[in-house]
Amino acid sequence: MPGKEDTYHWALVVGPKNEKEEKQGDQGKGTRYHAKHGITAEGQMEWLFEEKKTSMLPTSALLVRVLIAKVENKDRLQSILRNTPFKQGVVGWNCVAWVQEALQSLEADGKALGTGVTEWTKVKTSAMEYCQRKREEHRFDSWIKL
Numbered sequence: 001m002p003g004k005e006d007t008y009h010w011a012l013v014v015g016p017k018n019e020k021e022e023k024q025g026d027q028g029k030g031t032r033y034h035a036k037h038g039i040t041a042e043g044q045m046e047w048l049f050e051e052k053k054t055s056m057l058p059t060s061a062l063l064v065r066v067l068i069a070k071v072e073n074k075d076r077l078q079s080i081l082r083n084t085p086f087k088q089g090v091v092g093w094n095c096v097a098w099v100q101e102a103l104q105s106l107e108a109d110g111k112a113l114g115t116g117v118t119e120w121t122k123v124k125t126s127a128m129e130y131c132q133r134k135r136e137e138h139r140f141d142s143w144i145k146l
Contacts, residue, residue, distance in 0.1 A: 035098035069116020
């Protein structure tokens with residue numbers, strides 16, 4: 001991709017703004033929604049949707065988090081994300097494209113999210129600039145080699 005955003009795996013993570021907030025014993029947990037590669041019974045690669053509980057703390061799999069919006073209606077958000085389509089076999093389609101399309105669907109809905117920035121170019125630019133700053137600070141040196 002021209003902006004090198006496909007250097008990273010992209011996902012949408014829904015969780016508390018402060019990872020130390022505790023709600024019903026689920027301290028530091030959020031839910032990760034993303035497109036990931038899977039293998040069919042025939043041994044073919046395909047894109048799969050994954051919705052999984054995840055820690056909100058930094059890990060080797062979750063390098064950075066960028067706050068983009070407040071969730072107003074979690075059920076509506078989940079429905080939109082679960083129904084954001086995959087484009088199997090489309091050259092260049094990947095997890096980045098899925099996040100972009102999911103954000104566009106959430107923005108068009110106008111009810112799942114409250115205050116925030118969901119315009120793709122702004123989200124992508126902000127995330128990539130933040131990631132670049134952290135790379136320059138050697139934050140990821142012990143986790144990955146890019």
